[in-house]
Amino acid sequence: MVCGCVSLVCWVLVLLATSALTLQPPVEDLSVADERSEEVVVVVVPSALLQVVEGTNHTLTWYCDLPSVTSVTASVHDQVVGAVVSVGEVVAGSQTDNFTYTGNITVSALFIGYNKIYVTLYDDLQVVVGRSVVDMSVLLSYQQLTDLFTLIIGILVSIVYVTMGATLDFQVIKRIFQRPVGPAVGIICQYVFMPLIAFGVSLVAFPGNPLGQLGLFLAGCCPGGGASNLWTHLLGGSLDLSIIMTFVSSVFAFATVPTWVFLLGRVIMGDSHFVIPYKDIALLVVSLSLPCFVGILIQRFLPRVGKVLSRLLTPLAVFNVIFLFTFGVYANRYIFSLFDVKVVVAGLGLPTLGYLSGLILASALSLPLQDVIAISIETGIQNISVAIFILKFSLEKPAGDITAAFPAAAVVMTPVPLVVALLVRRLYLCRRSNKSLHLQHLHKDTPEGGSQAQNPTNEAKVLPQATDKNIATSPEGGVDNPAVDLRVETM
Numbered sequence: 235m236v237c238g239c240v241s242l243v244c245w246v247l248v249l250l251a252t253s254a255l256t257l258q259p260p261v262e263d264l265s266v267a268d269e270r271s272e273e274v275v276v277v278v279v280p281s282a283l284l285q286v287v288e289g290t291n292h293t294l295t296w297y298c299d300l301p302s303v304t305s306v307t308a309s310v311h312d313q314v315v316g317a318v319v320s321v322g323e324v325v326a327g328s329q330t331d332n333f334t335y336t337g338n339i340t341v342s343a344l345f346i347g348y349n350k351i352y353v354t355l356y357d358d359l360q361v362v363v364g365r366s367v368v369d370m371s372v373l374l375s376y377q378q379l380t381d382l383f384t385l386i387i388g389i390l391v392s393i394v395y396v397t398m399g400a401t402l403d404f405q406v407i408k409r410i411f412q413r414p415v416g417p418a419v420g421i422i423c424q425y426v427f428m429p430l431i432a433f434g435v436s437l438v439a440f441p442g443n444p445l446g447q448l449g450l451f452l453a454g455c456c457p458g459g460g461a462s463n464l465w466t467h468l469l470g471g472s473l474d475l476s477i478i479m480t481f482v483s484s485v486f487a488f489a490t491v492p493t494w495v496f497l498l499g500r501v502i503m504g505d506s507h508f509v510i511p512y513k514d515i516a517l518l519v520v521s522l523s524l525p526c527f528v529g530i531l532i533q534r535f536l537p538r539v540g541k542v543l544s545r546l547l548t549p550l551a552v553f554n555v556i557f558l559f560t561f562g563v564y565a566n567r568y569i570f571s572l573f574d575v576k577v578v579v580a581g582l583g584l585p586t587l588g589y590l591s592g593l594i595l596a597s598a599l600s601l602p603l604q605d606v607i608a609i610s611i612e613t614g615i616q617n618i619s620v621a622i623f624i625l626k627f628s629l630e631k632p633a634g635d636i637t638a639a640f641p642a643a644a645v646v647m648t649p650v651p652l653v654v655a656l657l658v659r660r661l662y663l664c665r666r667s668n669k670s671l672h673l674q675h676l677h678k679d680t681p682e683g684g685s686q687a688q689n690p691t692n693e694a695k696v697l698p699q700a701t702d703k704n705i706a707t708s709p710e711g712g713v714d715n716p717a718v719d720l721r722v723e724t725m
Contacts, residue, residue: 275300276353276366277333283351283370285631286343287377291319293340294351297333298364302357308339315347315372343372346568346632373632374568380635383565384626387619390557392525394550398481399529401544416472416605419596420479423613425490427591428454432584433498439580440640445633447502448510449640450580452621454588455494457483459617461555463548465652469659471607479612487620488523492516514628554619558645569639581643586651588614611652618645 277297286292296306308318322338341351348371355364374380432454440446458480466476492515499510533540592613596606621641626634 275364276355278353278366278368282368283341283343285371285373288343288345288372288375291340291342293338294353294368295336295338296353296355296366297327297336298355299332299334300355300357300363301334303335303355303363304358305356305360306337306339307354307356308341309352310341310370311350311352312347313344315343315345315349316351316370317342317344318351341370343370345571346372346374346635348372348632348636371632374635376565377631379565380626383562384623386557387562387623388627390550390554391617391619391623394547394554395484395523395525396529396532397543397547397550398484399526400532400540401529401547415599416475416601416609417478417482419599419601420475420592420609420612421482421486423588423592423595423609424458424479424483425455425486425494427595428588428613428616429490429494429498431587431591433502435580435583435587436502436640439576439583444503445637446577446640448499449621449625449637450584450644451498451502452491452495452625452637453616453618453641453644454584455487455491456616456618456620457487458612459551459615459619461551462612462615463551465615465649466608466611468656469607469611469652470604471611472602472604473608475605475608476612479608483612484617485526488520491519491620491624511628515624518624518627558619566635566638566642568635569642572636572639573643577640577643578647580640581645582647582650584644585614585616585648588616589651614651615648616644618642618648 275298279295279297283292283294294308303324306321306324308321310316310318319340319342321340324335324337326335327333335355339351339353348369351368351370353366353368354362357363429451432451435454436447436450440450462480463473463476467473492512495510495515496512499512503510529540529543532543589610592610593606596609601609618641622638625637625641628634629637
């Protein structure tokens with residue numbers, strides 16, 4: 235009860251803090267409006283440098299009909315994204331020209347992102363007589379490699395959904411309706427707590443950065459990931475509940491992800507010039523239901539193929555993780571240049587708060603320890619590949635690539651709390667095992683000998699066998715899951 239009250243107070247504080255942040259006026263937009271008010275005085279050709287490739291130089295030519303211009307300066311808003319290479323001399327126009335002065339400015343594209351180029355004209359008294367602002371967006375020099383990664387991610391996600399549909403067990407669904415408490419708690423944590431946590435963390439960590447807020451928020455709206463099953467096994471949770479929650483959350487994602495983006499996406503974007511393609515995101519998410527439906531048809535009409543696919547679900551999930559951390563890292567290495575302290579802390583805070591919220595709610599409802607572990611892990615681990623897929627396919631470039639950096643931070647930091655928990659568990663089990671062996675040696679060294687000295691030892695030999703049998707036959711241990719054998723071996 236106390237934990238529930240504390241959790242409720244924390245939620246209220248987070249919502250109040252985020253509400254205060256969303257009410258702040260957009261200072262940057264006001265300054266841009268002031269600069270745009272004088273753009274009519276100076277004409278720049280081209281009027282914008284959009285989707286230029288990093289490592290390339292571009293020349294801007296400005297024109298004006300002012301009576302006197304003696305000098306010109308140029309600067310950029312973000313020197314990481316671009317830089318002014320050179321500013322040419324002011325050249326007076328001839329009588330046949332429709333302008334009085336002109337000049338050239340050379341700009342270099344350095345790194346992926348958005349930028350603004352400021353052009354300022356001065357008269358002979360060094361008084362500003364004209365300004366212009368040129369928008370600039372820069373793409374990666376290895377954009378094709380990044381696009382290939384995005385395409386493969388889309389294919390892998392579709393294959394996973396086909397496999398998930400083919401392995402759908404209607405007996406398991408029946409069991410969910412018979413014992414719905416665990417899955418229901420998991421869904422509440424997954425699709426109520428996690429989106430709100432992601433929304434609050436994104437606004438607190440990235441004020442004034444709508445792309446960062448959208449990326450982290452969408453990561454928190456995604457369904458549970460396949461790696462959650464592996465971590466549930468390693469930490470001694472209920473594999474059956476973990477697998478059921480993964481499937482159920484994946485099905486619910488078809489409705490919940492577009493809904494959350496529609497409800498809070500507008501708050502995140504505010505007065506930003508970025509526009510969330512709600513329709514595209516909804517179509518992408520719903521389109522993922524088609525592979526799942528194909529898998530169900532395979533199970534219905536091609537049961538042998540369905541059995542083969544059922545054995546591929548866990549290997550596919552593991553392969554996805556390996557793919558993300560190998561080729562995914564190489565194809566998206568620019569992401570690490572976007573990491574700073576805030577991004578890393580937010581990437582760590584999102585899954586950690588997810589683990590804690592699932593742990594608190596499941597414990598408050600007095601669920602079994604195995605279910606508590608499974609719900610906690612399922613809440614904190616998201617299928618981030620879905621978020622990256624949606625962002626890269628629905629947003630224009632380079633917005634999609636930049637936004638994907640923030641879910642990637644969550645991918646990198648998600649295992650950190652779990653590794654700590656696993657080490658603590660291993661140390662605890664090792665210490666308990668050493669204590670048990672010590673007690674066995676004490677019984678052997680007892681001078682009385684006899685049956686009383688031997689009975690504890692015999693019981694020590696019998697108990698692990700009984701425990702293994704219980705695990706293998708328990709409906710919550712994963713009867714049809716090969717990971718159960720691994721668990722028995724590690725005991």
